[in-house]
Amino acid sequence: MSQSLTPSPRIIVALDFAAQSPALALVERLDPARCRLKVGKELFTRLGPAFVEALQRRGFEVFLDLKFHDIPNTVAAACEAAADLGVWMVNVHIAGGSRMLTETRERLSRMARPPLLIGVTVLTSLDETDLAAIGCPGTPRERVLALARLGQAAGLDGIVCSPLEAALARAALGREFLLVTPGVRPAGVSVGDQKRVMTPAEAVAAGADYLVIGRPITQAADPLATIVEIERELAGPPAIP
Numbered sequence: 001m002s003q004s005l006t007p008s009p010r011i012i013v014a015l016d017f018a019a020q021s022p023a024l025a026l027v028e029r030l031d032p033a034r035c036r037l038k039v040g041k042e043l044f045t046r047l048g049p050a051f052v053e054a055l056q057r058r059g060f061e062v063f064l065d066l067k068f069h070d071i072p073n074t075v076a077a078a079c080e081a082a083a084d085l086g087v088w089m090v091n092v093h094i095a096g097g098s099r100m101l102t103e104t105r106e107r108l109s110r111m112a113r114p115p116l117l118i119g120v121t122v123l124t125s126l127d128e129t130d131l132a133a134i135g136c137p138g139t140p141r142e143r144v145l146a147l148a149r150l151g152q153a154a155g156l157d158g159i160v161c162s163p164l165e166a167a168l169a170r171a172a173l174g175r176e177f178l179l180v181t182p183g184v185r186p187a188g189v190s191v192g193d194q195k196r197v198m199t200p201a202e203a204v205a206a207g208a209d210y211l212v213i214g215r216p217i218t219q220a221a222d223p224l225a226t227i228v229e230i231e232r233e234l235a236g237p238p239a240i241p
């Protein structure tokens, strides 16, 4: 899959809300030319496919972030169901294994307009100590790279990683492989439950294609202005005449 060198829009707003009305109130203030939307486990469990369709009717491309992790047939079928919704991007946990990935890749590739298939490497809320506690020795960087290579070999379109691993992943996996990075915080904003974070400009400089940003935008007094501010940060300082 060929990608533009500067995918536009780069910002994916994570819609993590407990109900439809605050989520739609935020969406009404956003612009599909400036961001895509991510629907995760909380809203999808509450509202289901109808909510995704409502966002798409408003002109937004949707990343359905359900991070499937199950046996190959189950994950492949779930991704087909997501594709039937017409979403732009879906994801699975690469730790589900090579057969799960290849089966999903094959089944999506048979569809007329498959979504981008992205693999989660190491959640951005985990550090080396957390990994050790779940029986995974080594650094997040080592594990991200190993999982990313498995995902690339299975034909995924890209990975979810933290911006801290983006440069390493970009160097190892090439320009075409998509890097989707949560764990993004504008300077001075609370990191919350995230552990591996960078600013938007640092993430893009490191090689990230798409920035997943939730609370810094959804909890801002003016979410669209926050997006515009992040876009300015990404564009860099104005040229000196």
Ligand SMILES: O=c1ccn([C@@H]2O[C@H](COP(=O)(O)O)[C@@H](O)[C@H]2O)c(=O)[nH]1
Binding pocket: 014, 015, 016, 040, 120, 122, 123, 124, 125, 160, 161, 182, 183, 184, 192, 194, 212, 213, 214, 215, 216
């Ligand atoms: O490793 C991962 C994978 C997914 N996420 C999701 O991204 C957003 C981040 O939200 P913030 O409010 O900007 O922290 C959230 O929906 C997560 O489920 C992630 O953070 N890390």
